[in-house]
Amino acid sequence: MKRETIKEAGKLLLDFTKIIVAVAIIAPLVKSGKMDIAPFIFATISAASGLYLINKGAKDE
Numbered sequence: 001m002k003r004e005t006i007k008e009a010g011k012l013l014l015d016f017t018k019i020i021v022a023v024a025i026i027a028p029l030v031k032s033g034k035m036d037i038a039p040f041i042f043a044t045i046s047a048a049s050g051l052y053l054i055n056k057g058a059k060d061e
Contacts, residue, residue: 003057010053017047 024039 005057006053007057010050010055010057013046013050013053017043017050020046 020039020043025035025043027033028035
């Protein structure tokens with residue numbers, strides 16, 4: 001049960017990353033709006049954390 005929970009938490013973080021990329025990074029590029037560095041940093045940290053949790057859950061199997 002624990003390893004599945006860890007993997008699902010990692011998948012959730014990757015889903016949040018996809019939303020951040022779509023809303024905060026791609027949308028301003030399409031509209032030629034001002035870009036900020038914060039969404040890039042948050043998306044990178046979120047993706048790295050998600051991949052780490054998925055890998056940790058897979059190792060426990």
